[in-house]
Amino acid sequence: MRDFIKKIIYNLEKHSSHPIAISLVKELEKYSSEIELKNIQENEGLGISCFYNQDKYMISSNLESSELFDIKVTKNNLVVAEIKLEDEIKTNTKEIITKLNNEGYNTYLISGDSYNKCEIINRKIKVY
Numbered sequence: 001m002r003d004f005i006k007k008i009i010y011n012l013e014k015h016s017s018h019p020i021a022i023s024l025v026k027e028l029e030k031y032s033s034e035i036e037l038k039n040i041q042e043n044e045g046l047g048i049s050c051f052y053n054q055d056k057y058m059i060s061s062n063l064e065s066s067e068l069f070d071i072k073v074t075k076n077n078l079v080v081a082e083i084k085l086e087d088e089i090k091t092n093t094k095e096i097i098t099k100l101n102n103e104g105y106n107t108y109l110i111s112g113d114s115y116n117k118c119e120i121i122n123r124k125i126k127v128y
Helices: 003-015 021-028 093-102 114-126
Strands: 036-044 045-052 054-062 071-076 080-082
Touching: 003 021, 003 045, 003 054, 003 071, 021 071, 021 093
Parallel strands: none
Antiparallel strands: 036 045, 045 054, 054 071, 071 080
């Protein structure tokens, strides 16, 4: 079942141009065998959905429990998988931020992510 859900994610997200979808497709390439999805619809800001056989699948933001998982996959409106995403911070980011702070610059973290995700990044790179 787990591999099948990964195939659904791969085959559905490859129809999206969203940066997270592109990352998921790249990560799940080994599950790239084609399956026939029907009625693929991407609703900006809401997610992407399709039908496989008679079942409706949807990949969307996980707003209900966003503290634990970032994305949910539903089958007929029941959650069948959840995905946790982690930001990749470039290796020299902390050094650059520290140098700017030491030179008197005020640095800020501006993000569309949740407060908790920003706090995790802030602890890693020490933006003040």
